[in-house]
Amino acid sequence: xxxxxxxxxxxxxxxxxxxxxxxxxxxxxxxxxxxxxxxxxxxxxxxxxxxxxxxxxxxxxxxxxxxxxxxxxxxxxxxxxxxxxxxxxxxxxxxxxxxxxxxxxxxxxxxxxxxxxxxxxxxxxxxxxxxxxxxxxxxxxxxxxxxxxxxxxxxxxxxxxxxxxxxxxxxxxxxxxxxxxxxxxxxxxxxxxxxxxxxxxxxxxxxxxxxxxxxxxxxxxxxxxxxxxxxxxxxxxxxxxxxxxxxxxxxxxxxxxxxxxxxxxxxxxxxxxxxxxxxxxxxxxxxxxxxxxxxxxxxxxxxxxxxxxxxxxxxxxxxxxxxxxxxxxxxxxxxxxxxxxxxxxxxxxxxxxx
Amino acid sequence: xxxxxxxxxxxxxxxxxxxxxxxxxxxxxxxxxxxxxxxxxxxxxxxxxxxxxxxxxxxxxxxxxxxxxxxxxxxxxxxxxxxxxxxxxxxxxxxxxxxxxxxxxxxxxxxxxxxxxxxxxxxxxxxxxxxxxxxxxxxxxxxxxxxxxxxxxxxxxxxxxxxxxxxxxxxxxxxxxxxxxxxxxxxxxxxxxxxxxxxxxxxxxxxxxxxxxxxxxxxxxxxxxxxxxxxxxxxxxxxxxxxxxxxxxxxxxxxxxxxxxxxxxxxxxxxxxxxxxxxxxxxxxxxxxxxxxxxxxxxxxxxxxxxxxxxxxxxxxxxxxxxxxxxxxxxxxxxxxxxxxxxxxxxxxxxxxx
Numbered sequence: 129x130x131x132x133x134x135x136x137x138x139x140x141x142x143x144x145x146x147x148x149x150x151x152x153x154x155x156x157x158x159x160x161x162x163x164x165x166x167x168x169x170x171x172x173x174x175x176x177x178x179x180x181x182x183x184x185x186x187x188x189x190x191x192x193x194x195x196x197x198x199x200x201x202x203x204x205x206x207x208x209x210x211x212x213x214x215x216x217x218x219x220x221x222x223x224x225x226x227x228x229x230x231x232x233x234x235x236x237x238x239x240x241x242x243x244x245x246x247x248x249x250x251x252x253x254x255x256x257x258x259x260x261x262x263x264x265x266x267x268x269x270x271x272x273x274x275x276x277x278x279x280x281x282x283x284x285x286x287x288x289x290x291x292x293x294x295x296x297x298x299x300x301x302x303x304x305x306x307x308x309x310x311x312x313x314x315x316x317x318x319x320x321x322x323x324x325x326x327x328x329x330x331x332x333x334x335x336x337x338x339x340x341x342x343x344x345x346x347x348x349x350x351x352x353x354x355x356x357x358x359x360x361x362x363x364x365x366x367x368x369x370x371x372x373x374x375x376x377x378x379x380x381x382x383x384x385x386x387x388x389x390x391x392x393x394x395x396x397x398x399x400x401x402x403x404x405x406x407x408x409x410x411x412x413x414x415x416x417x418x419x420x421x422x423x424x425x426x427x428x429x430x431x432x433x434x435x436x437x438x439x440x441x442x443x444x445x446x447x448x449x450x451x452x453x454x455x456x457x458x459x460x461x462x463x464x465x466x467x468x469x470x471x472x473x474x475x476x477x478x479x480x481x482x
Numbered sequence: 483x484x485x486x487x488x489x490x491x492x493x494x495x496x497x498x499x500x501x502x503x504x505x506x507x508x509x510x511x512x513x514x515x516x517x518x519x520x521x522x523x524x525x526x527x528x529x530x531x532x533x534x535x536x537x538x539x540x541x542x543x544x545x546x547x548x549x550x551x552x553x554x555x556x557x558x559x560x561x562x563x564x565x566x567x568x569x570x571x572x573x574x575x576x577x578x579x580x581x582x583x584x585x586x587x588x589x590x591x592x593x594x595x596x597x598x599x600x601x602x603x604x605x606x607x608x609x610x611x612x613x614x615x616x617x618x619x620x621x622x623x624x625x626x627x628x629x630x631x632x633x634x635x636x637x638x639x640x641x642x643x644x645x646x647x648x649x650x651x652x653x654x655x656x657x658x659x660x661x662x663x664x665x666x667x668x669x670x671x672x673x674x675x676x677x678x679x680x681x682x683x684x685x686x687x688x689x690x691x692x693x694x695x696x697x698x699x700x701x702x703x704x705x706x707x708x709x710x711x712x713x714x715x716x717x718x719x720x721x722x723x724x725x726x727x728x729x730x731x732x733x734x735x736x737x738x739x740x741x742x743x744x745x746x747x748x749x750x751x752x753x754x755x756x757x758x759x760x761x762x763x764x765x766x767x768x769x770x771x772x773x774x775x776x777x778x779x780x781x782x783x784x785x786x787x788x789x790x791x792x793x794x795x796x797x798x799x800x801x802x803x804x805x806x807x808x809x810x811x812x813x814x815x816x817x818x819x820x821x822x823x824x825x826x827x828x829x830x831x832x833x834x835x836x
Binding site: 138142144145146149150152153157179181184186188190191192193195197199201204206208210211212215216218219220221222224226228230232233234235236237242244245248275276277278279280281304307310311457458459460461462463465466467468469470471472473474476477 | 492496498499500503504506507511533535538540542544545546547549551553555558560562564565566569570572573574575576578580582584586587588589590591596598599602629630631632633634635658661664665811812813814815816817819820821822823824825826827828830831
């Protein structure tokens, strides 16, 4: 009666935090970001082959837990991610995440992985990919407001993908800036610490805002943004959480990932729902123009989208092959005869532990 | 600079398939089902404290992959589950699943577990719980049409919770019935194999339909259902997939889990969208009557709902304490200083493997 047994069908490759760190270090952080950016660029070029849906968010007083699924018809992926700004007070991460890939034809999972580190990498990769199309070509200096967990990944992504050679750092908490200065000391970047938002953005070609408060904030006011700059706004990413003064938005050409989600979660929640925005994938495919003049202010209003996670998961799925940076999880019941689930359970009494 | 480090914050208890089997056997299958049913009953009594949303389904030609989240404001849970009827041809499970519990206040996962076996247990527990309120009190014989992976779990649940002493089995594939007869031989139930749908339901007080075809099917025709019977319809659980002739529905008092989901996925997708149905939780809390007469036909149009998975996850979370039936997964990045994610990655180069 047993059907032909395929080996290891019940086992799902799992990349732990420890293995993710070792994997990324073995590849090199900048190379990994560049690889993920290439996968995102490739997947954005076939945007229309993906199922797209706004993430499924469960909001609570202290934060949010989200499920972000997508599928290209062959592979299904989703990410579990939380956002709890107050976590840091208790020594916890603001954002933790894990993700999964599965085979659409069978529904069987093919990869489970930590995604806290991977989300940091894909967020930085997406920011730099957008800036490749939107920032002024001569850009060499980036201002970074908010020096938390994303900061160094952003700096390295912009160095590798956009040829940034100088980062200007500011955080309302100087300890965060201490950490970023220390971590970037041998990065090849010129690192300048500054003492105010205003000083930070001075002379910058690109401004990245990456702060974590869950509230309407005004990290950038209108007078701080000059003609020709590119703004990479990644901190405002849920309803009621923004970083930019509305007047900046009104002066900018705005680019977004997926409008139905960004209207709810991004900086543009401050604007009329019909305010014109361009989709990044339209720019990448050449259907729309990105930067068209030296005086234009471009704004990438980034909230993070499921396809970026899908791309990151696909990248990990590919690069772990032929490495030892994963373990196999006994996650799927796989009886010899598929309909004999109960018999499998009963027989477990007679088997030694796996 | 390190914040006070809580031990094991980054580790998530994981119940593998092997451990789930050993856990359930150590408890006893019927005791486990009864324990899960008690948790479901308790959670259905506080139905209004849960966030409810129809599951997020990704349909493809061969099947469906679903995410089923819910939260009671303190604990968040979700299940990943696929349904691929053609999988059995390739020696794969029709349904595989895993699930997660997380702490709402921090967003940190608290349990990851296989749920293929656990879903079978919770489905059986839910069916028997509904029948406790809806089936005739004198019911001792259940007909089971469809003898696949759910069959034995249903039989044992109805034995334990509803005092069923006889099961009548039929499946269009006699090999499935062979399996069920074999597995139930020492269950304490009188097991009768039958040769047709009609013979199977003869003399039964309860009829359970649990077939797997993804199509409109007519497992039960109107003439096969008599007055006073309780029908437990669990196979029809996605759009376009039903098991009962519409005329049976029109003669029955229909009970459902969550109407917005059942209207789309259940037997009642065949009916007008305003056709009256009662919610099981209203019966459990006494707000509505269940069975009111001996002649009434009651129908539990079950599609499976996220709160049942939540209850099952909560049960497992409770019972694994003080056992060895789980392992700890290094799933969450947990740097000493929450904002120093990059530093943690960098330092991994200098650390031995975990």
